[in-house]
Amino acid sequence: MKSSKKIALCGVSAAIGSIFLSLVIVAPTNKLTLFALASVAVMIPLSQKIYGGAALTMLTIAAMGFIWGGLAVFVPYILLFGAHPLINALLKRLAPWGRKGIIIGLVVKLIYFNAALYLVYRLAYIMELFAVQVEFLVLAAIVSLIFIPYDFLIMALQKRLEFLISKLIK
DSSP: OOHHHHHHHHHHHHHHHHHHHHHHHHOSSOHHHHHHHHHHHHHHHHHTTOHHHHHHHHHHHHHHHHHHHTHHHHHHIIIIISHHHHHHHHHHHHSOOSHHHHHHHHHHHHHHHHHHHHHHHHHHHHTTOOSSOOOHHHHHHHHHHHHHHHHHHHHHHHHHHHHHHHHHHO
């Protein structure tokens, strides 16, 4: 693929992700869904193995989120949602993907996810964004149970996007 096509693909991906992240700010509900859809935009360059472009796409989307919504949008996106497709791609490249590789990859992602969740939790606590007091360990346990099927869904979506984008680009 020519470098001009790679740049255009990353630019379109950044625009799509920025649209979804801007909706996080104005939408009264479904914020987590919009964060997840913004992270799907990072998968578009990853589908063509444009790893640097995918990282720049994520940073561009995060910068737009910071401009529009401040830290309350920037930090959750960059730590939890935007980084997730990049971590999946990195683990796919580095780890053997037999049955053991999938389990090791999931454990690594859960450790990263809970560490990032703690940072987001502390920021939300400092900014007084919680409507009710939530103990972190309870929150981490519940969110980790949700993360496991979310991770498998995102990995399946990445495989599907690789197929679809390769068909569109030809």
